[in-house]
Amino acid sequence: MARVALKDLEIGSVLSNDVLDQSGRILLKAGSTIEEKHFKIFKTWGIRTVEIHGQETSETLVLTEDQLGEGLQHAESLLKLNQESHELIQMLRGLIQRRYARKLAEAERS
Amino acid sequence: MTKTPRTVEQLINGIDEIASPPQTYSRISEALQDTECSVATIAEIISQDFALTSKLLKLANSAFFGFAQQIDTVTRAVTLLGIEQVRDLALATSVMEIFKDVPEELVSMQSFWKHSIGCGMISRLIAIHSQQREIERYFVNGILHDIGRLLLLCKFPENMADAIESSFKKSVSLAEAERKIFGYCHAEAGEALLKKWQLPTTLVIPVRYHHKPSSAAQHKSETRILHVSDILIHALELGSSGEKRIPMLSNASWGQMNISVDVLEPIMLQTEEEVELITGALLS
Numbered sequence: 001m002a003r004v005a006l007k008d009l010e011i012g013s014v015l016s017n018d019v020l021d022q023s024g025r026i027l028l029k030a031g032s033t034i035e036e037k038h039f040k041i042f043k044t045w046g047i048r049t050v051e052i053h054g055q056e057t058s059e060t061l062v063l064t065e066d067q068l069g070e071g072l073q074h075a076e077s078l079l080k081l082n083q084e085s086h087e088l089i090q091m092l093r094g095l096i097q098r099r100y101a102r103k104l105a106e107a108e109r110s
Numbered sequence: 111m112t113k114t115p116r117t118v119e120q121l122i123n124g125i126d127e128i129a130s131p132p133q134t135y136s137r138i139s140e141a142l143q144d145t146e147c148s149v150a151t152i153a154e155i156i157s158q159d160f161a162l163t164s165k166l167l168k169l170a171n172s173a174f175f176g177f178a179q180q181i182d183t184v185t186r187a188v189t190l191l192g193i194e195q196v197r198d199l200a201l202a203t204s205v206m207e208i209f210k211d212v213p214e215e216l217v218s219m220q221s222f223w224k225h226s227i228g229c230g231m232i233s234r235l236i237a238i239h240s241q242q243r244e245i246e247r248y249f250v251n252g253i254l255h256d257i258g259r260l261l262l263l264c265k266f267p268e269n270m271a272d273a274i275e276s277s278f279k280k281s282v283s284l285a286e287a288e289r290k291i292f293g294y295c296h297a298e299a300g301e302a303l304l305k306k307w308q309l310p311t312t313l314v315i316p317v318r319y320h321h322k323p324s325s326a327a328q329h330k331s332e333t334r335i336l337h338v339s340d341i342l343i344h345a346l347e348l349g350s351s352g353e354k355r356i357p358m359l360s361n362a363s364w365g366q367m368n369i370s371v372d373v374l375e376p377i378m379l380q381t382e383e384e385v386e387l388i389t390g391a392l393l394s
Contacts, residue, residue, distance in 0.1 A: 025176030027380070040376040044239075078345070080281055081358045088338075088359060091371045092345040095378070099347075 003051050006042055009034060013052040021045040061109070063101045071101035111268050118294050118302035125265060131307035132204035134159045138197045139308075152193050153185040156200060165203040166196070168391035174231060174384040195246040201309075202230070202253045203392055209260050213267040216274065217352050222260060223393055224349025226253050228385045232339040235377040240369060242331065251316045251336045252343075256351040258300030258317075262288065263352065274352050284353040285321050297321055323363040334363045342378050348385055 004013075011034055019028045019042065027045055028038060034052070042050070063071075075096035082089045115121040122128070130136060137155045141147045157163055163184055170181040170191070181187050188196045212219045230252025237248040263270050269291050277287035285295040292299075301318035312329055316336040319326040326333040337360060343349075344356040 020176075020178065026173040026178070027176070028383075029173050037376070037379040041380050044373050044376040078347075078356050081283055081355050083359070083361070086359060086361065086364070087371050088341075088364060088374070091375065092341075092356070095375060096345055096347075 003049050005049050006039065006047070009039070009050060009052070011036055015050060016053045017051040019047055019050050021047070061102060061105050063098070063105055067101040067104045068097060070104060071097035071099070074100045111272065112266050114266055114269055114292050116293060118298050121261070121265075121294075121299055122302045122306050125261070128208060128261065128303060129306075131309065132201060132208065134162055134204055135197065135201045138193075138200060142193065142197070147193075149185060149188045149193065152196065153183075153188050156184045156188075156196070159200075159204070161207075162200055162204055165392055165394070166199060168394075169199060169203070169388065172384065172387060172391065174380075174388055191246065192244075195244060198246045198250045198313075202250045205253065205257070206392060209264055211264050212260065213263065216263055216267055216271055217350060220389070220393065221349045222256070222263075222351050223253075224385060224389045225343055225351050226256055226349075227389050227392060228252070228346065228348045228381055229255055229336070229339045229343040231381045231385060231388065232342050232377055233335050235380060236335050236339060236369065236374075239373055239377070240331075240335070240367075242335075247312055248332065248335060250313060251332060252339055254300065254304065254313060254317050255320050255336055255340060256296060256300070257303060258298065259284075259288075259296035259351050261299055261303060262292065262296055266292075270352065274354070278354050281355075283321070283355070283357055285357075295321075321357055323360050330366075334360075334367050337363055338367065338369075338374075342374060343381070346378055346382055348382060349389075 013034045015028060015030050015032050015034070018026050018030050021027055027041060027047065072093070075093045078096055079089055079093055115124055134155060138152055141151050141155060156166065166184065166187060167181060169175055170177065170187045177190060181190060191199070206223060212222060230249040233248040233252045234245050237245045242248065273284060273287040273291050276290070277284040280287070285297060288295040297318055297320060301314055304314045304317060312332060315326050315329040316333040319333045320336045320340055323330070323333045323337040341356055341359055344353065
């Protein structure tokens with residue numbers, strides 16, 4: 001078990017303790033495996049260090065251009081009623097695209 | 111196609127099973143009229159509703175609601191959260207039992223509530239982030255936001271199927287397609303239902319204006335948060351209330367929200383992480 005700073009934390013590490021925000025609310029439970037998205041959650045809620053069982057790395061998923069292209073098409077269809085240039089819509093377009101492409105990549109891998 | 115009531119009032123008054131709000135909610139509201147109402151009285155009312163008690167404790171002990179200590183009794187939940195907040199959660203957890211006959215071929219019950227619960231979770235997290243008070247009502251707003259659509263789905267499935275198809279074909283929002291077919295949209299139907307239940311305006315107004323937040327004369331901040339949360343939960347594609355596209359963002363309302371885009375992605379991801387668990391706890 002070791003306490004590590006966010007900058008040293010690796011994807012795939014397993015939490016040995018719950019991560020709590022300043023009001024004591026649990027953000028992530030002990031036993032959870034660290035994923036890329038958790039870094040943003042920790043940063044948003046002001047978490048600087050976490051306790052982990054030991055650094056392990058997981059295989060990262062590589063997304064192909066085709067998968068990303070299909071992802072973009074899917075995002076644009078979902079966002080059809082919205083203005084493309086708005087900052088929130090742009091963020092959502094990227095997020096929907098990546099999530100869709102990742103789903104395709106996971107389906108192909110299995 | 112079934113003939114539909116011409117006004118939302120006729121719609122609401124024509125359905126017996128929704129004539130009153132969930133019973134425990136009414137009993138708590140009544141008890142609160144008494145100035146000497148105590149935590150013990152409220153806890154007793156809730157404890158008599160076994161299903162509600164179990165769901166409430168599951169919620170209070172979930173990572174999402176995240177209290178560091180174990181909450182093993184209703185009294186403790188009421189003491190920690192406050193009477194009004196527990197009453198709001200009681201409403202959220204019992205409202206699902208009123209609607210049982212959703213035609214699964216249009217939207218499954220699981221999918222509908224996952225969309226609504228996820229929307230409530232995002233609303234609550236945005237509310238925490240923007241340092242709002244009494245955050246549980248934001249969760250309830252999300253749970254209730256499409257309740258008018260649930261009513262239309264249950265009672266007029268053919269007309270709703272038509273609305274869903276036409277909104278997709280014509281690239282208009284489902285709310286607009288509903289208005290063409292029924293003469294009113296789900297937000298207006300929801301408002302009429304919640305008014306009939308005599309719910310407070312903090313719950314009614316955001317539901318009424320969640321697609322048109324700039325038209326809300328009161329509770330603007332709650333309405334804006336609900337509006338954006340609905341867009342974000344659509345973008346996560348977790349559950350559905352029948353709308354196949356992401357509703358249109360109100361630029362004016364976004365401008366008044368004073369929240370950075372950067373904090374929304376982590377809020378969405380946190381919701382995604384826990385929405386299955388919360389939906390499971392509430393629908394069990």
